[in-house]
Amino acid sequence: MYDPITIKRQQKLNRELGTIEVPQAFLDKFPDMKRERAEKYFATYVSAVFRVFVIRLAFTSDGETNVSFEKLFNACGTFNYNKVRYSIWNAFKEIYPFMVVVKLGSNLNSKTNYNEKNTRVKVVNERMLEMxxxxKSPQEVYDQLFTAADENAATAAVHIDMDNLARFIGCTQYELEKAPAEATKLRSKLNSNLWQAQLIQKVGIVTEKKFGAAILPMIESPSAFGRTYYKGLNIQNVSKQVRSAVIGHHYQYDMNAAVFATKLYLYGVAKGGDNALVGSLDGTYTRQYLAEKNQIRNRLAKHCFEGVNLPWDSKVKAIKDALTAIGFGARMQGRTWMGKNGLEGTALADILKSPAVRVTFEQDAWVKAFAAEQIEIEDTILTHAETLDGFDEMVEAIRASNEVNGRVTRAGKLAYMYQHYETFIMDIAVGVMKRYGIEPVARIHDAFIVREKLPDRVLDDVYAEWGLRDYMRLDCDEVREWAEASYKRAIDDAAREQAEHHERMKKAETFARMYAIKKTGVA
Structure with missing residues (x-):
């Protein structure tokens, strides 16, 4: 797979293709420099860029990602030529580019600035990076992803199903072969999935040799907002397709429309208990969404995207994302909202990009009532929060997390409360499971993964611990193993042969009719 012979063969191939060579423009600019020295600087440049992209390429969107030019500048270092100091980064970045700037960033640390975007770039030399x-040996890649300190800090690990992962990689490579060049979004998604999977595959090779089992180390990075995140490449931040490839056959349980279920829970507490909501009109549209979310999404997708040439699934997902954004505090005309990953913008305009679609969505009577109800629920929750003993501590935690200006916003308070209660609710569910000897394979905020389907008695106990609230339910999704790429190829070949056969039969029938008309003169 990634044995030394294969790696040396790849290095030889790269050299033969002439793609990893010092640019002639550099040699021309520094004619008195020895070639060995020029190659050393070029190797430094390439290595620095690769170290940045080894993880970034796993999370590109439409071929774009964020990098810090300051870090690249420092990582490359400098050299002297004829008593003049030059930056290695500046010397190569334009004559041998791996990226083009889309939007220049501030180079601030994203942890201290919710609005930090760093420098947005588009990758232009993916083929070189892939080569x-x-x-790179698995150990080299592993060392760039995990330090010794990371290993010691790892509090958990996810077992990697290496066979299933290999099948997924094969299937993704096959899908890339089929994908037309103009399908840029699809190809970008497939490339991102492939990069994530291949990174984890190399990690698995190293950990299997090192620890006796193929595992993905999970290094906790707790958030002041209540959630537990993980550093670097982890089971939370990869795509759901890659997650399924890593874990293999499993069952994933998600809280039904978690943001709205959690808000209703907090709303009930603020109102003096859930009984205060029963029989009242409070939370009507939110409860309706929890009970009929698929029907509501489908109706809005059909209504808002009428006449728009877009796949049905994409329309429904856009509506789902727009409603979720409203649930997290996005305003119809707002610029930003506190999403699952911090402050995000520009509200609905980033989700429903078509002005016509967005206007239709915003003017829908149900959406208007639903959005107004979210504001009323949030106002009630925040007013109640101010009466709680821990309110001052919450405010200080939010202020401390915003090192840029220390502002404590409405969106920040809502996100803090939501994420803490989300964690609290899911801790209860996992606690019930553990009483039955069931350990989750992984937790992803409002979801958890287990190997076997939970018995009804376990779910009943979870719901009982949740206070038998009818709006707090777990949706179960069985995720099966991936098939071999050859199986997919055989299915596609059979479908193509059948289509070609039908076309031949159609032509034969047309020919027969024309022949009969010619012979008989009767149409």
Whole structure:
């Protein structure tokens, strides 16, 4: 798979293709420099870029990602030529580019600035990076992803199903072969999935040799807002397709429309208990959404995207994301909202990009009532929060997390409360499971993964611990193993042969009719 012979063969191939060579423009600019020295600087440049992209390429969107030019500048270092100091980064970045700037960033640390975007770039030399990746040994990649300190800090690990992961990689490579060049979004998604999977595959090779089992180390990074995140490449931040490839056959349980269920829970507490909501009109539209979310999403997708040439699934997902954004505090005309990953913008305009679609969505009577109800629920929750003993501590935690200006916003308070209660609710569910000897394979905020389907008695106990609230339910999704790429190829070949056969039969029938008309003169 990634044995030394394969790696050396890839390095030889890269050299033969002439793609990893010092640019002639550099040699021309510094004619008195020895070639060995020029190659050393070029190798430094390539290595620095690869170290940045080894993880970034796993999370590109439409071929774009965020990087820090300051870090690249420092990582490359400098050299002297004829008593003049030059930056290695500046010397190569334009004559041998791996990226083009989309939007120049501030180079601030994203942890201290919710609005930090760093420098947005579009990758322009993916083929080279893929070749570099292929010639890197698993140990080299592992060392760039995990330090010794990371290993010691790892509090958990996820077992990697290496066979299933290999099948997924094969299937993704096959899908890339089929994907037309103009399908840029699809190809970007497939490339991102492939990069994530291949990174984890190399991690698995190293950990299997090192620890006796293929595992993905999970290094906790707790948030002041209540959630537990993980550093670097982890089971939370990969795509759901890659997650399924890593874990293999499993069952994933998600809280039904978690943001709205959690808000109703907090709303009930603020109102003096859930009984205060029963029989009242409070939370009517939110409860309706929890009970009929698929029907509501489908109706809005059909209504808002009428006449728009877009796949049905994409329409429904856009509506789902827009409603979720409103649930997290996005305003119809707002600029930003406190999403699952911090302050995000520009509210609905980033989700429903078509002005016509957005206006239709915003003017829908149900959406208007639903959005107004969210504001009323949030106002009630925040007013109640101010009466609680821990309110001052909450405010200080939010202020401390915003090191840029220390502002404590409405969106920040809502996100803090939501994420703490989300964690509290899911801790209860996991606690019930553990009483039955069931350990989750992984937790992803408002979801958890287990190997076997939970018995009804376990779910009943979870719901009982949740206070038998009818709006707090777990949706179960069985995720099966991936098939071999050859199986997919055989299915596609059979479908193509059948289509070609139908076309031949159609032509034969047309020919027969024309022949009969010619012979008989009767149409």
């Amino acid at each position: 570099l990746f292929a010639e």
